Amino acid sequence: MDIGFVVDSSNAVQWNKMLNYMKNLVEYLYNEVNSNIGIGIITYGDTAKVTTPLNSLRAPSYTRKDVLRLIGDTPHQGGSSAGFTQAMQLVPGFFSPQQGGRVGVREV
Numbered sequence: 464m465d466i467g468f469v470v471d472s473s474n475a476v477q478w479n480k481m482l483n484y485m486k487n488l489v490e491y492l493y494n495e496v497n498s499n500i501g502i503g504i505i506t507y508g509d510t511a512k513v514t515t516p517l518n519s520l521r522a523p524s525y526t527r528k529d530v531l532r533l534i535g536d537t538p539h540q541g542g543s544s545a546g547f548t549q550a551m552q553l554v555p556g557f558f559s560p561q562q563g564g565r566v567g568v569r570e571v
Contacts, residue, residue: 467570506540508542
């Protein structure tokens with residue numbers, strides 16, 4: 464399974480709570496689904512960007528501990544939530560093989 468998080472990184476959210484939520488969800492998926500998951504992150508504040516491409520956080524090259532650490536290190540952008548539309552425009556290409564998506568794998 465390839466999982467893409469689209470995360471509000473503006474001043475409107477409590478950033479540490481957001482990161483803890485993502486880490487708890489990833490822990491659950493590792494425990495209940497399997498460890499063959501790819502994780503990617505798109506963040507937005509005033510603008511949007513792919514913070515972590517799908518192919519940068521994938522087992523077995525990264526351990527669960529590595530993935531949780533990298534999620535926790537995701538930078539907070541601040542600013543407004545104006546980049547939401549731009550973030551949503553990044554999603555279709557986010558799962559492409561060129562961006563690290565895997566063919567035949569469920570995209571969430």
